[in-house]
Amino acid sequence: MLKLYDNRLSGNGYKTRLLMHQLGMPFEVEWVDILKGETRTPEFLAINPNGRIPTLVDSDYILPESNAILCYLADGTPFLPDNRQVKGRILQWLFFEQYSHEPNIATVRHWLAHLGYDADDPQVLERQTKGEMVLNLMNEHLSVQPFFVGGDYTIADIALYAYTHVAHEGGYDLSNRPALKAWLDRVANQPGYVTMDAD
């Protein structure tokens, strides 16, 4: 059976659990306390030398990095269609998520909600400025299509949903972004959807 090392605070981990639920794939979770440094023990570093969750174990194959895990699990399913141009678009959004979205939306949420940074810390304010631009771009993109890649729900939506739906915990206000809000509802209504605190 697939095994996932994960933590309930993590949107990166949630992405992979959400997909496994939506694919109906059985898996077990080992919860790792990221706030207590359990990702940095010799035992965990032997599994993922980069010391981070999520990390998937499929027999003797170990795969860290949430978006790599999404691609691995979604291969051959409608969540990652086998069409070169569609795949290219999905990868475009997965890389966007890691480079432009996650450092500004997820990191600020982690600083404010879990590490106790002040809301007016200059690092927070600087990243929020960039995060606002990212959310505007997403809102604009979604104002002409229901999901990130054309008409269908794919792993691009899962990757971007995980931290966008909790962006308010990082001080972001989505109320003035109607297309983004409608997309959040659309994702939450997909078959097999589970919330972030689900096993």
Ligand SMILES: N[C@@H](CCC(=O)N[C@@H](CS)C(=O)NCC(=O)O)C(=O)O
């Ligand atoms: N790019 C990685 C980021 C993974 C990551 O930063 N994981 C965090 C939780 S969201 C973590 O394990 N932090 C604990 C640590 O750095 O020790 C991914 O998408 O999986």
